[in-house]
Amino acid sequence: MSRKTFQRLSLDVRRRSLMEATLTCVARHGLHGASVRRITEEAGVTVGLVRHYFGSKDDMIRNAYAYLVGQLTAQASESARATEGTPEAKLASFLRANMTKPNMDEETVSLWATFIGRVRHDPGFAEIHRDGYREFLNVLEILIEPVLIQHGCPYSVTICRNHAIALNGLIDGLWMEGALNSGLYAQDILPDLITGAAERLLDLPAGALSAPDIALQSTQHPTQQSKPS
Amino acid sequence: MSRKTFQRLSLDVRRRSLMEATLTCVARHGLHGASVRRITEEAGVTVGLVRHYFGSKDDMIRNAYAYLVGQLTAQASESARATEGTPEAKLASFLRANMTKPNMDEETVSLWATFIGRVRHDPGFAEIHRDGYREFLNVLEILIEPVLIQHGCPYSVTICRNHAIALNGLIDGLWMEGALNSGLYAQDILPDLITGAAERLLDLPAGALSAPDIALQSTQHPTQQSKPS
DNA sequence: ATTGAAATTATTCAATTGTATAACAGTGTG
DNA sequence: CACACTGTTATACAATTGAATAATTTCAAT
Structure with missing residues (x-):
């Protein structure tokens, strides 16, 4: 029975990966269903990392x-x-x-x-x-x-x-x-x-914002803030 | 050690009391913190009643x-x-x-x-x-x-x-x-x-809704839908 | 290659969770 | 006043929770 192999990732990458897994789990199961175990499983790591990168689950959330x-x-x-x-x-x-x-x-x-x-x-x-x-x-x-x-x-x-x-x-x-x-x-x-x-x-x-092609009119349109150059 | 004394309440009253306690607890502690025990304590009853009046906690929520x-x-x-x-x-x-x-x-x-x-x-x-x-x-x-x-x-x-x-x-x-x-x-x-x-x-x-006393003007105001009576 | 720091895993722990079951007690009915 | 019904309490239980600790593994520096 061997241990799980793993990579050492940079602080930023690992933290972001954990936060994204947190968001995924919260969206999917709500705050009450987003347990540390589910989140870390989603992130592909083990529970200990939460404590390591954030002080606690609440901090991570x-x-x-x-x-x-x-x-x-x-x-x-x-x-x-x-x-x-x-x-x-x-x-x-x-x-x-x-x-x-x-x-x-x-x-x-x-x-x-x-x-x-x-x-x-x-x-x-x-x-x-x-x-x-x-x-x-x-x-x-x-x-x-x-x-x-x-x-x-x-x-x-x-x-x-x-x-x-x-x-x-x-x-x-x-x-x-x-x-x-x-x-x-x-x-x-x-x-x-x-x-x-x-x-x-x-x-x-009416139409000031909804005209279909206001973006196209824009570049040569004279109503822009006058720029003396 | 004696049991807690209690009242038998009607189905409606007890259910409403439990739902209101649920809302209080969810507002206060979030869904994850609104445990059956907290809710029933807030309602002044014991946990068994959740099962009795609602099938489960989720049903009650x-x-x-x-x-x-x-x-x-x-x-x-x-x-x-x-x-x-x-x-x-x-x-x-x-x-x-x-x-x-x-x-x-x-x-x-x-x-x-x-x-x-x-x-x-x-x-x-x-x-x-x-x-x-x-x-x-x-x-x-x-x-x-x-x-x-x-x-x-x-x-x-x-x-x-x-x-x-x-x-x-x-x-x-x-x-x-x-x-x-x-x-x-x-x-x-x-x-x-x-x-x-x-x-x-x-x-x-402008002012059609924000005039300070439109409510007062209303009863004798001629702009109402004409009512022939 | 060796080493050492620390990132990561594995495991443990007490506390809390939701639900199920059994015992009790309030309340209306005869 | 006795009875039975059921609302209610009390307790038990397995599962899950967040956090803590110890044991490993990776990887960069040398």
């Missing part, structure tokens, strides 16, 4: 939650950043990204909800949530601001922030209910639905 | 979830029904109710999120969620329809339903993030924020 939140906001921001064109195109891309794969994923939403349920009673979770929420609001504000200015909408820091709060609510709610896919409507109506809703929320003219 | 959802939608609908006046007043009241106590409660949101996290993997939870969501959408549609008609907005069943989906998303998202109260803004901005956002979402004139 908190780290996994932070890892998830980081990924989520990073993906969302990235989809906006990668879109070249008018501010409207960037904002629209951000919104649509949240209503399509891989962002709108049933398993991710399950995970997110499970962790949200612990925010109230675990200060560690609360901090992670707050940081993620703040980050998301900031990204939204930065996306919204130039759009408002360009359309001559009433503008102030407060207005912009309130729009971000409302828009974030809209995204969160649609993201969640949409991903759970209760079968009451087709998921693929959501990208158009959210761009239309966002237009109205921000008091933009 | 599912019943508790359905009980919670029922209460939530009932409270929300009731707050709209109880408001007399214009359709705008009813809708505004419904929206504001979701942004204030007792509906917007941190513990309730924690509970709700925890259960949502199980919807994907437990068909029983999925069914309960779907029914609750459908009910909420229906209530919203019924509230939205007369408002749209009265303002001469473009109207169809599809438009109304899409507005309900978007508005529900907005409510859900603000309800959750607001209740978690991450400290990034004051919770008491939310009632005004959501009525303003809803006005724009539905393309109503």
